Amino acid sequence: xxxxxxxxxxxxxxxxxxxxxxxxxxxxxxxxxxxxxxxxxxxxxxxxxxxxxxxxxxxxxxxxxxxxxxxxxxxxxxxxxxxxxxxxxxxxxxxxxxxxxxxxxxxxxxxxxxxxxxxxxxxxxxxxxxxxxxxxxxxxxxxxxxxxxxxxxxxxxxxxxxxxxxxxxxxxxxxxxxxxxxxxxxxxxxxxxxxxxxxxxxxxxxxxxxxxxxxxxxxxxxxxxxxxxxxxxxxxxxxxxxxxxxxxxxxxxxxxxxxxxxxxxxxxxxxxxxxxxxxxxxxxxxxxxxxxxxxxxxxxxxxxxxxxxxxxxxxxxxxxxxxxxxxxxxxxxxxxxxxxxxxxxxxxxxxxxxxxxxxxxxxxxxxxxxxxxxxxxxxxxxxxxxx
Amino acid sequence: xxxxxxxxxxxxxxxxxxxxxxxxxxxxxxxxxxxxxxxxxxxxxxxxxxxxxxxxxxxxxxxxxxxxxxxxxxxxxxxx
Numbered sequence: 311x312x313x314x315x316x317x318x319x320x321x322x323x324x325x326x327x328x329x330x331x332x333x334x335x336x337x338x339x340x341x342x343x344x345x346x347x348x349x350x351x352x353x354x355x356x357x358x359x360x361x362x363x364x365x366x367x368x369x370x371x372x373x374x375x376x377x378x379x380x381x382x383x384x385x386x387x388x389x390x391x392x393x394x395x396x397x398x399x400x401x402x403x404x405x406x407x408x409x410x411x412x413x414x415x416x417x418x419x420x421x422x423x424x425x426x427x428x429x430x431x432x433x434x435x436x437x438x439x440x441x442x443x444x445x446x447x448x449x450x451x452x453x454x455x456x457x458x459x460x461x462x463x464x465x466x467x468x469x470x471x472x473x474x475x476x477x478x479x480x481x482x483x484x485x486x487x488x489x490x491x492x493x494x495x496x497x498x499x500x501x502x503x504x505x506x507x508x509x510x511x512x513x514x515x516x517x518x519x520x521x522x523x524x525x526x527x528x529x530x531x532x533x534x535x536x537x538x539x540x541x542x543x544x545x546x547x548x549x550x551x552x553x554x555x556x557x558x559x560x561x562x563x564x565x566x567x568x569x570x571x572x573x574x575x576x577x578x579x580x581x582x583x584x585x586x587x588x589x590x591x592x593x594x595x596x597x598x599x600x601x602x603x604x605x606x607x608x609x610x611x612x613x614x615x616x617x618x619x620x621x622x623x624x625x626x627x628x629x630x631x632x633x634x635x636x637x638x639x640x641x642x643x644x645x646x647x648x649x650x651x652x653x654x655x656x657x658x659x660x661x662x663x664x665x666x667x668x669x670x671x672x673x674x675x676x677x678x679x680x681x682x683x684x685x686x687x688x689x690x691x692x693x694x695x696x697x
Numbered sequence: 698x699x700x701x702x703x704x705x706x707x708x709x710x711x712x713x714x715x716x717x718x719x720x721x722x723x724x725x726x727x728x729x730x731x732x733x734x735x736x737x738x739x740x741x742x743x744x745x746x747x748x749x750x751x752x753x754x755x756x757x758x759x760x761x762x763x764x765x766x767x768x769x770x771x772x773x774x775x776x777x
Contacts, residue, residue, distance in 0.1 A: 356777045444777040469706050469774035494755065495746035495773045503743055504707050507776040517777070543748075543755070545705060545771065556748075556769070558755040 313338070313345035316370075322414050326368050339533040340368060346532045349373040349436040351424060351452055353404045355507065355517030356442030356466050356524060358390040363525040364440075365408035365415055369532070372408070373436060375420035376400045387514035424448060426576040429455040439463045440528050442521060444506050446498040447579035453478065453491040454576055457566050462531050462540075465491060466524035468512055469504070471548040473520030476558070477527050480540035488540035493561040493568075498583045516548055593664055594677045598686040601651060601679055611649040615683075616663045621655065625695040627683060634659045641671060653679035653686070655697075698723055698764040702734070705771040708747070711740045721762070727751070728758035730768070747772040 318340070323330070326340050348369050350357050353376040364372055380388075380395045380403055395403040401419040409417055420432060424443075433439060433455050441452045441463055449467070456463035462480040466473065478490040502509075523544070530538050543556040562569040596604075604611055615622060615629035622631050632640045634654070644650055644667070652660035657680055664676045679686065687694045700721055704712045721733060727749050735742040748771040749756045762768070 352777050354777050442777040444775065446773070446775045449773075449775055466777070467774045468776040472706055472774065474771075474774060494748045497745045499744045499746070499773060503740070504773060504775060510776070512776055543771075547705075554753065554769070556750045556753050556755055556771070558748075561757065 311345070313341045316341040316344045318344070319414070322368070325412070325414070329367070334535055335533065339535060342533045343368045343529070344370040346438065347371040347373065347436045348438045348440060348528055348532070349375065349433055350440045350442060351375055351448070352441070352443040353388075353390065353400045354378070354384065354442065354444055355387045355468065355512065355514075356521035357404070357440075358388045359518050359521035360440050360442060360525045360528070361390060361404055361408050362411065363522060364528065365412045365417075367525075367529060368412065369415060369528075371416045371418065373418045373420065373432075374401045374404050375422065375424050375432065376404075377421060377423040383508075387512065387517050389518065424451060426451060426578060429576060430459060433461065434459055436461060438528055438531050440524055441465045442517075442524065444508070445583075446504075447583045447585060449491065450498060450582060451576065451579045454566055454573065457490055457492075458574075458576070463490065464524055464527045464531060466520050468507065468516050468520050470510055471513055471516065473516055473523075473546045473548075475520060475523045475527065475539060475544040475546075476542065477531060477538045477540040480531065480538060482540065483534075487560070487567075489558050489560045490564070490567070492564045492566050494543070494558060496561070496563065496565055501584050513548060519548070520546065593661055595680045596651060596677050597680050598689040601686065602690045604649075604651075609649075611651055611677075612645040613651050613653070614644065614663075615653055616659050617654050617683075621697070624697045625683065625687070627653070627686065629653065634663050637663045637666060638670060641667070644673070646673065646675065649675055649677055651677045651679055654682050656682040656684055658682075698725075698762075700730070700762065700764070700766075700768055702730075702768045702770055705769065706774045707744075707772045708741075708770045711738050723764075725762055726758065727756045727760045727762065730762060731758070734770070741770075744772050 329335050329340050330337050346369050350360050353374050378400050380391045380398055380400055390404050390407050399421050401421045405417045405419055429451055439456050439461055456479045463478040465478050466475045480488045527539050530536050543558045545554045566573045613629035615631050616634040618633050652663050654660040661678050664678055667673045687696055701716055701718050703716045709715055750769040751766045
């Protein structure tokens, strides 16, 4: 349905009168708002003013996605919520508040985490995304999903006393596509280096200011009134009261829609942001024959057997015995300067030992004997006892 | 040439103040500015991505810096 077919009740016309009488906005601007579907990702500091003003402005369909519940520490800035809502799902509390403000709108709730699995399905029905999340993995997820779906992403972000706003992935009236987040920040910082609001704090009124500016841009994108922040990056420093606008442009190196894109579907963003190591991280391995070569050539290395003592008694390769369960407390027995080969019966426990040591102590000189002592017996010393 | 680089967000913390000054050869490009900054502030290298702007224009690595240019360094922020 075209926005031109949108009708208003008497009550709605009264409610939106101050919009409709602005010459450059008019009934047409209001019709576009009512026809629009906006997804607000995150109903926290930025989402609070965004949801209140989008609802008040008469955006016809508002989606809210958040998996969190209201907490005491939210109320300093998340003005959607009150003390009665503490402990309740944010999306439900938010819906109650904004439908009380404006009953003429539809609100769709997603009380879940936005993930690579559900993002395209959830976001595809929306005309505009307003990104107000509080972490890097979701920032990149929202950006990439908006690029893949061709939906404009009105971005805002805050840190202590500073805020940023831009309009990403916006196609102007001439069909030119504006920059997106990856043009500016192709890859994320490592975990912990740039603190979130929970870690670094934020002045409560700041998301009120920045989230309101973000909402302004959502309304401009929908109605086509004025010039959006597409191709421009706004910053605000509350302490010095300095605002700046940087002109930004598309970067040919952008991994999702530059000249040679390397990303053509959503990825694992937790892993991308270093929050989880890849499950199948490759271990350095050697074969039984290679181990035998090292032994014959007198290559310097330490051999560690992580099996149990009773297995060692049955058959062993003369290795230092450190059972898997005690590997960490025996870290000082593991050589840091030469190669260290771990083995067990078939290669599983030794792989686990290596992962533990790499994760805990950052060792990089560890090798796993592929197939364990059984492979060594089969390939090198068939005279030894198999068990 | 002597350059003044304004820090935003976490860059202020990394610089230990709102800006930092450094010397760079004439006709240097943004890539060499990044390299020099990262040498002096290794934490910047850890950041992996940060935006450099010359006279309020987003700069790419090959862009040449002129002495009176105003340089800003804007790291990512994620709070919401």
